[in-house]
Amino acid sequence: xxxxxxxxxxxxxxxxxxxxxxxxxxxxxxxxxxxxxxxxxxxxxxxxxxxxxxxxxxxxxxxxxxxxxxxxxxxxxxxxxxxxxxxxxxxxxxxxxxxxxxxxxxxxxxxxxxxxxxxxxxxxxxxxxxxxxxxxxxxxxxxxxxxxxxxxxxxxxxxxxxxxxxxxxxxxxxxxxxxxxxxxxxxxxxxxxxxxxxxxxxxxxxxxxxxxxxxxxxxxxxxxxxxxxxxxxxxxxxxxxxxxxxxxxxxxxxxxxxxxxxxxxxx
Amino acid sequence: xxxxxxxxxxxxxxxxxxxxxxxxxxxxxxxxxxxxxxxxxxxxxxxxxxxxxxxxxxxxxxxxxxxxxxxxxxxxxxxxxxxxxxxxxxxxxxxxxxxxxxxxxxxxxxxxxxxxxxxxxxxxxxxxxxxxxxxxxxxxxxxxxxxxxxxxxxxxxxxxxxxxxxxxxxxxxxxxxxxxxxxxxxxxxxxxxxxxxxxxxxxxxxxxxxxxxxxxxxxxxxxxxxxxx
Numbered sequence: 402x403x404x405x406x407x408x409x410x411x412x413x414x415x416x417x418x419x420x421x422x423x424x425x426x427x428x429x430x431x432x433x434x435x436x437x438x439x440x441x442x443x444x445x446x447x448x449x450x451x452x453x454x455x456x457x458x459x460x461x462x463x464x465x466x467x468x469x470x471x472x473x474x475x476x477x478x479x480x481x482x483x484x485x486x487x488x489x490x491x492x493x494x495x496x497x498x499x500x501x502x503x504x505x506x507x508x509x510x511x512x513x514x515x516x517x518x519x520x521x522x523x524x525x526x527x528x529x530x531x532x533x534x535x536x537x538x539x540x541x542x543x544x545x546x547x548x549x550x551x552x553x554x555x556x557x558x559x560x561x562x563x564x565x566x567x568x569x570x571x572x573x574x575x576x577x578x579x580x581x582x583x584x585x586x587x588x589x590x591x592x593x594x595x596x597x598x599x600x601x602x603x604x605x606x607x608x609x610x611x612x613x614x615x616x617x618x619x620x621x622x623x624x625x626x627x628x629x630x631x632x633x634x635x636x637x638x639x640x641x642x643x644x645x646x647x648x649x650x651x652x653x654x655x656x657x658x659x660x661x662x663x664x665x666x667x668x
Numbered sequence: 669x670x671x672x673x674x675x676x677x678x679x680x681x682x683x684x685x686x687x688x689x690x691x692x693x694x695x696x697x698x699x700x701x702x703x704x705x706x707x708x709x710x711x712x713x714x715x716x717x718x719x720x721x722x723x724x725x726x727x728x729x730x731x732x733x734x735x736x737x738x739x740x741x742x743x744x745x746x747x748x749x750x751x752x753x754x755x756x757x758x759x760x761x762x763x764x765x766x767x768x769x770x771x772x773x774x775x776x777x778x779x780x781x782x783x784x785x786x787x788x789x790x791x792x793x794x795x796x797x798x799x800x801x802x803x804x805x806x807x808x809x810x811x812x813x814x815x816x817x818x819x820x821x822x823x824x825x826x827x828x829x830x831x832x833x834x835x836x837x838x839x840x841x842x843x844x845x846x847x848x849x850x851x852x853x854x855x856x857x858x859x860x861x862x863x864x865x866x867x868x869x870x871x872x873x874x875x876x877x878x879x880x881x882x883x884x885x886x887x888x889x890x891x892x893x894x895x896x897x
Binding site for chain 1: 759763764766792795815824835836837839840842843844845858859860861862863865876878883
C-alpha cells in the first residue's frame with residue numbers, strides 16, 4: 402500500500418509537465434491585470450544624464466528582440482490578450498503560431514501587427530483568457546491557462562517556468578532564457594516604463610507611467626554604467642514589449658511592482 | 669470596478685495634466701507646433717457626418733476592422749474650428765483603426781500636401797492606421813509602417829496636423845534634442861539602442877519618423893532627405 406502511494410506521487414510529479422501543469426504563486430488569482438493605452442500617463446519630466454563616458458556592462462537579448470502588439474478599443478483591458486499574442490508572435494518566427502501570417506519581415510526582424518491575423522489571435526486569446534469575466538482584465542491563471550489552451554489548439558505545447566517576484570527573481574535563469582531565445586512574461590503593478598535615447602554625451606531617460614496592473618513581455622537584460630562628474634552610476638533594465646502603443650523602445654526596471662515572472666517556452 | 673469607470677477616472681485625472689503637458693511641450697518645441705499660444709482648451713466642433721466603410725470579404729477572410737476615411741486631416745485652416753489653438757490628445761480621447769488606404773492615397777485625397785515614402789512598388793508589409801478623436805471623428809494622425817525590400821529600411825511614419833499633440837509623441841519630442849538642417853528644414857533627432865527618431869515640421873504637418881532596427885542617424889538623415897520634396 403505504501404509503495405502504491407509513493408508510486409502515485411512519483412507518477413503525478415512526472416506526469417504533471419505532460420498535463421501542462423506549472424507552479425504558480427499563491428496570489429496568482431488575487432490580482433487582475435487590465436492595462437491599456439488609456440491608462441498611460443506621459444510625463445513631461447525626463448532625466449538627462451551627462452556623462453564623460455559610459456560602458457554597457459551587460460546586454461543580453463533574444464536573437465531579434467520581440468514584436469509588440471497592443472489591443473484596440475474592441476478589447477478593453479486587453480493587456481492579457483496583447484501579451485499572449487506578442488508571445489505567439491515571438492515564437493511565430495520559429496514555428497507557425499500565428500496561422501497564415503509571418504511575424505517577421507523578409508530580413509527576419511519582427512514587424513508591426515496587422516489588421517487581420519494578429520487581430521484574430523488577440524480576439525481569440527481575449528475570449529480564451531475570460532477577460533473581464535469576473536473582474537476587469539485577467540488574473541495570472543487566466544492568462545497562463547488561456548494561452549496554454551490556445552497554443553495547444555494550434556498543436557503546440559507551452560511550458561511555464563516561474564522565476565519569482567521582485568524579492569526572489571532568478572536573474573540567472575532569466576538571462577539564460579534570453580540567451581536561449583525564450584520570452585519572459587512579467588505581471589506588474591502600476592509602475593514606470595522608460596525610454597532611453599542617446600544624444601551627444603547625454604542620455605535622455607523619459608518616463609511613461611502605467612497606472613494599472615499590467616502584463617509585459619521581456620526579451621533582454623541591459624546594464625549600463627555612467628561615469629559622471631560626481632562618480633559612477635549603474636542602471637539595470639529589462640528590454641520589454643509594453644503591449645500598449647508606444648512610440649519608442651521601452652525598458653522596465655525591476656522594482657516592487659513585479660508580482661510574478663515566468664519563462665514561456667513554446668514547442 | 670466597471671470597465672467604463674476607468675475612462676471616467678482617466679478623464680478626471682488628465683484634465684489637469686493635459687494643460688500642463690500641452691504648455692510644457694509647446695514651450696519646449698515652439699518650432700514644431702504651429703501655434704505658440706499657451707492655450708489647450710478644447711473647442712466644441714461641429715460634428716461631421718461619419719462614414720463607416722465595411723470592406724468586402726477577401727477570399728475566406730473577412731476584414732475585422734472598420735475602415736474610416738480621413739476626415740479633416742488638414743494641416744492648414746478649416747472652417748469648423750479655431751486654428752489658433754493647440755490640442756493635447758491623450759489615449760482615452762482617440763481611437764486607432766486600420767485603414768485600407770495608403771498614406772499616399774490619403775495625401776492625394778487631402779490635396780497632396782502630406783509627405784510620404786513612395787515605396788509601395790518596392791516595399792512589403794505596409795500597414796496604415798488612422799487616429800480619430802472619439803467625439804468628433806476628426807483624424808488627428810495617420811501612421812504608416814512599410815519595409816523597403818531594396819534598401820532593407822523599415823520605417824514608421826506618423827503625420828499629424830501640427831496643432832495636435834498626441835500623448836504618445838511626448839517622449840519622442842522630449843528625447844529628440846539634437847538638431848540638423850536638411851534642405852532648409854530643421855530636423856530634431858535622437859537614437860536609442862534599437863531605432864532612430866526624427867521630427868520635422870513641413871507645411872503645417874508634423875512628421876515623426878522612426879527608422880526601426882537601425883540606430884544610424886546618418887541613414888535617418890538620408891531618409892528624411894528622401895521624404896522632403
